[in-house]
Amino acid sequence: MLKKVLLGSLGAALVLTAGILLGHFAIQKGSTTPDWVMDVTQDVNEALIQKFIAEVDNIAIQENLRSDAGYQSINLLNQIRRCWKLYQCLYISFFSSLIFHIFFYLLKQGKYSDSQGKYSDSQGKYSDSQAPYGVIGVLVYTDPWDINDGKMSDTNETYPYSWYMPPSGVERGSFNTHYGDLLTPYLAAKDDTYRIPAKNITGIPPIPTQPIGFEDAYTLICELGGEPAPSEWQGAFNCTYNFGGPGFKPTSNFNNSDVKLDIYNREELKNSANVMGVIQGSVEPDRYVIYGNHRDSWVHGAIDPSSGTSVMLEVTRVLGRMVKQGKWRPRRSIIFGSWGAEEFGLIGSTEYTEEYYSKLSERSVAYINVDIAKPSLWCLFAFLKVKTPGSDSTSVYDNWIRYFNRTSPAYGVIPNVGFLTGAGSDYAAFIHFLGITSMDISYTYDRTKTRARIYPAYHTAYDTFDYASKFIDPGFTSHQTVARTAGNVLMRLADSLLLPFNCSDYAETLEGYLNKAMELYTDGLAAHMISIEPLQTAVRNFRSAAARLDQLIRDSNLADETPLKVRRINDQLMLLDRAFLDPVAFPDRYGFRHVIWASSKAGQPTFPGLADAYTRATSTGLDSDWKEAHRQLSILIQAIQGAAHTLGDVI
Amino acid sequence: MLKKVLLGSLGAALVLTAGILLGHFAIQKGSTTPDWVMDVTQDVNEALIQKFIAEVDNIAIQENLRSDAGYQSINLLNQIRRCWKLYQCLYISFFSSLIFHIFFYLLKQGKYSDSQGKYSDSQGKYSDSQAPYGVIGVLVYTDPWDINDGKMSDTNETYPYSWYMPPSGVERGSFNTHYGDLLTPYLAAKDDTYRIPAKNITGIPPIPTQPIGFEDAYTLICELGGEPAPSEWQGAFNCTYNFGGPGFKPTSNFNNSDVKLDIYNREELKNSANVMGVIQGSVEPDRYVIYGNHRDSWVHGAIDPSSGTSVMLEVTRVLGRMVKQGKWRPRRSIIFGSWGAEEFGLIGSTEYTEEYYSKLSERSVAYINVDIAKPSLWCLFAFLKVKTPGSDSTSVYDNWIRYFNRTSPAYGVIPNVGFLTGAGSDYAAFIHFLGITSMDISYTYDRTKTRARIYPAYHTAYDTFDYASKFIDPGFTSHQTVARTAGNVLMRLADSLLLPFNCSDYAETLEGYLNKAMELYTDGLAAHMISIEPLQTAVRNFRSAAARLDQLIRDSNLADETPLKVRRINDQLMLLDRAFLDPVAFPDRYGFRHVIWASSKAGQPTFPGLADAYTRATSTGLDSDWKEAHRQLSILIQAIQGAAHTLGDVI
Numbered sequence A, B: 001m002l003k004k005v006l007l008g009s010l011g012a013a014l015v016l017t018a019g020i021l022l023g024h025f026a027i028q029k030g031s032t033t034p035d036w037v038m039d040v041t042q043d044v045n046e047a048l049i050q051k052f053i054a055e056v057d058n059i060a061i062q063e064n065l066r067s068d069a070g071y072q073s074i075n076l077l078n079q080i081r082r083c084w085k086l087y088q089c090l091y092i093s094f095f096s097s098l099i100f101h102i103f104f105y106l107l108k109q110g111k112y113s114d115s116q117g118k119y120s121d122s123q124g125k126y127s128d129s130q131a132p133y134g135v136i137g138v139l140v141y142t143d144p145w146d147i148n149d150g151k152m153s154d155t156n157e158t159y160p161y162s163w164y165m166p167p168s169g170v171e172r173g174s175f176n177t178h179y180g181d182l183l184t185p186y187l188a189a190k191d192d193t194y195r196i197p198a199k200n201i202t203g204i205p206p207i208p209t210q211p212i213g214f215e216d217a218y219t220l221i222c223e224l225g226g227e228p229a230p231s232e233w234q235g236a237f238n239c240t241y242n243f244g245g246p247g248f249k250p251t252s253n254f255n256n257s258d259v260k261l262d263i264y265n266r267e268e269l270k271n272s273a274n275v276m277g278v279i280q281g282s283v284e285p286d287r288y289v290i291y292g293n294h295r296d297s298w299v300h301g302a303i304d305p306s307s308g309t310s311v312m313l314e315v316t317r318v319l320g321r322m323v324k325q326g327k328w329r330p331r332r333s334i335i336f337g338s339w340g341a342e343e344f345g346l347i348g349s350t351e352y353t354e355e356y357y358s359k360l361s362e363r364s365v366a367y368i369n370v371d372i373a374k375p376s377l378w379c380l381f382a383f384l385k386v387k388t389p390g391s392d393s394t395s396v397y398d399n400w401i402r403y404f405n406r407t408s409p410a411y412g413v414i415p416n417v418g419f420l421t422g423a424g425s426d427y428a429a430f431i432h433f434l435g436i437t438s439m440d441i442s443y444t445y446d447r448t449k450t451r452a453r454i455y456p457a458y459h460t461a462y463d464t465f466d467y468a469s470k471f472i473d474p475g476f477t478s479h480q481t482v483a484r485t486a487g488n489v490l491m492r493l494a495d496s497l498l499l500p501f502n503c504s505d506y507a508e509t510l511e512g513y514l515n516k517a518m519e520l521y522t523d524g525l526a527a528h529m530i531s532i533e534p535l536q537t538a539v540r541n542f543r544s545a546a547a548r549l550d551q552l553i554r555d556s557n558l559a560d561e562t563p564l565k566v567r568r569i570n571d572q573l574m575l576l577d578r579a580f581l582d583p584v585a586f587p588d589r590y591g592f593r594h595v596i597w598a599s600s601k602a603g604q605p606t607f608p609g610l611a612d613a614y615t616r617a618t619s620t621g622l623d624s625d626w627k628e629a630h631r632q633l634s635i636l637i638q639a640i641q642g643a644a645h646t647l648g649d650v651i
């Protein structure tokens, strides 16, 4: 097996830390004390967590997956079924960050047909101005260099002989820049909900895009004429990749040929359902910890998403049994969500957040997403004593810090945690739209051993139970580790007296962003009479408010305090991400309201709104663009100051 | 003295009722019970409220007013001073609902000057298209018919011989359709804050407007030629009010004359400050009850706003003494705000809500506004045993119900409470922008005795201590009643174990709005294939969720429950108005996010967004306008359903 390392991403630097976990309160019980006094001061029970970990069963997960976890979830979860119409916007387009291996064939002089006549240029609908370089159609494939470590034969190198994708494998994907149902922004897509006219949809590609296998791509690419493409564009095929601008090579059989692109995309209104399950909290039922994954897939989807669903089912089985046996009831409520229509743009989860916006905003402690619950998830938490599969003693934490670490000013070398700055899975609406602290658990491989992105069969027809059980996790012990880790996190979020969030870690992130912003933007802003100093002040204020709150937590003997004081501190931690929401910061970007974690085109580890606006202003030089940069700076300052106010003195 | 009746307005139907106040919990104390158990179950103390009422002193209020309450407030409040730059947008325009008595003199053929050359038509800046009927300037006055019961001589009929306004009195006012600092929408106006270009300001009149006294108006109006204006336009002057379209009467000395309008309006950036005072809560310091009034005035402003400020100072004096003597500490925190720059568009309070948006949204229980704390405030609360001045036994409640009542399906005849659907004073940002349940206490006169709107000297130079103490409230006993009532409400909001809000009353309001909407819009919507049924369903769901919550409150023996359960119910009540916020419902209307209480042009007692969109759609017939009507309906349904979710089962 390959060595794999973990990539965990948090929606916030509010990381779970062991240091601030509080012990049980030293309240003596007397006959006249109300019953509830014991309950409200109850902390997380480590023995129950160990019990959970012991009961998670690898074979149960395997059988979940074998018997089609997705459909089972509808029966297995303690269910509430909520249905709505789904607009499946099937402009299937694959988006990859490996843009240099995407094969742009310019069809400008060519012909192409479309079963619906939809893309005919005679309509003027998809004019040259809508796509760069006059491109009127895109064929997209994944190069063996990127996903197969160069392997491209199916005689012995690829599946079923290894985990590598066979030449005919086609990786699908969705390419919308907006997420959620495109017809009903900000409104849950019920039968009677107002829908915008289809022509007003934004965020989808203006030209047709067709994914193909590398088998077909090879045939076309190696025949292309024109200048050689730059070295970063070259891949694993045994030929030089040319631009092909003027067409195929004069020596090619295809010389003077056109490529005909038959498009079978279509638009449909489809129903989809989220399946919900709930364990009601005993002490704070109005505080929610949400755990979710999607249920739909491209083709079979054994790994994406059913590995995650199999794990979720096992977590609910073990927790459900503990509840039924009367051994455990979480302090806070736990909500399980099996989302529909993720692959078409995170639709199920997004519609859910639109429908329950107020309730979820007011009460959600955190959202945990476990989509591709692939092997060897090494979690970042020191207290996670879950063992790494295939090792007798290495903890998830130790493995994580070994393969994927960073140096923190406060803690030294620690496991690295990414940020949820994009919209890659169902966490998007929770963190970007509702400002709920979110965590996405996924993994990557040890980069010294493979260049495989995610896993070779990702989003292809080869993502099957056979593939998963033979090449990804035989015996399903790694899935077991994922279930143990996710359940462990879930139980701590649900049961800890004080929420295991650390706001000083948030301050560290803001300081990192600030330093980068000052390095990149101070001079350029100053040249336009915009001072970055108030941003420094804001971050400094945030840091000292966070430090004071940490100090208050350390100094408090909560046993002598009211449960309302614990609740107050928990609310400060729970609502911290909410304070960074601004619905007018990015008015044209559906669902992006979080001014720290919003995605950015600037590609810099700093504040996204400022980065994008600054980049644009320097490129256009327009006064209005500099004004927008100033506006973004003010929005950011106000958000950070506002967040600092929520952490600071209570009044 | 005139008989006066009370007009109280709540931002919500969450009215304070005695019925749901809970008694003290019957928890026996034992030596082993933590100290805080007693504190967290403590309810409002009626004896302390009586003590407060007894200590409120009419002479103290009088002396506050005599010695310039506005400036004193800066010293007297237990202060935090927060300052910011204020953009005073001095396009002074008076807005009156008595539009038919506003004197529109068409200057189209005339000439006018402007000290800054600002309104010169040669700039094309204020073209005819910007104001209806080609009006290029407006003179505005208040007719003696409307404010003086027809009295218009200053020889014996008007001040200083009575409370009526003398002929030279000029009523000022501000006329912006947006509130808050116009240069910094959604951003607190700090020194470095981004400001929009002045030319991008919206919501101010496109033509110059000048208020004049009725003395000058008389001279002009009675000389006007043209057709007689309709009877509703006629006023108290002893002449026929003509349209004046072609100019003055041929027989007039003014014949062939123009009216020259000298404009001294100017734009300035000015500093203004809010003055804040705080009493920190003992048990729930992170819950805020806010009490505010503005400090700035047109001219002297003895009544508007200083009567309110004098009352606030007296409330703080009495409460502050109780705190210092160790007799009382509120359960929740109380914040007093003395706002700046209200008269220019509610600027001080609005900038405050922008700066502390997150903190206030998360924690505010209610906002109480007492601006013009004029005599004889009869409050709506049965438990308000405050006596009406000049009566030995009549309570504020009894007087209110006598002069201003309505019939409720649930309660029969009760005091009438208006809704805060406009932006008339500093409550606007609290209710419309933050969704904080708000209450504005003001009064109106017995309409059988006077037509005086507010009071005759309102917004004129005659609003002085002499005027107030001679004609409005000699002895200041009515001010005393206002202080007692406001303090009473404040203490109940701050101290009640369970918040004195009734969500079923909110349901009653929604049902009233629904009935009106069905009556007016069902057929027209159906003709465009839009069903109003889902709105009925949503209101029905809201009603049953509210009823279940009320039942839960009645059935609960909170003494046996955790304080976290009380907090949960309080949060449901506190956050109910928040659930009606939608930042994308009215994107072009700054600060209006509450889909139930937003102001409306339709003039119907129903849902504002739907009413306005429907009215527009029927008038234009445009497909896009019917789509907007459908969108508004969907927004409304989602908000009401979302609010119902927050009242319903906790999970």
Ligand SMILES: [Ca+2]
Pocket: A180, A181, A183, A184, A185, A186, A187, A188, A189, A350, A351, A354
């Ligand atoms: Ca939607």
Ligand SMILES: [Ca+2]
Pocket: B180, B181, B183, B184, B185, B186, B187, B188, B189, B350, B351, B354
């Ligand atoms: Ca502002």
Ligand SMILES: [Zn+2]
Pocket: A294, A304, A305, A342, A371, A372, A425
């Ligand atoms: Zn997935």
Ligand SMILES: [Zn+2]
Pocket: A304, A343, A459
């Ligand atoms: Zn996927």
Ligand SMILES: [Zn+2]
Pocket: B294, B304, B305, B342, B371, B372, B425
């Ligand atoms: Zn006022």
Ligand SMILES: [Zn+2]
Pocket: B304, B343, B459
């Ligand atoms: Zn005023």
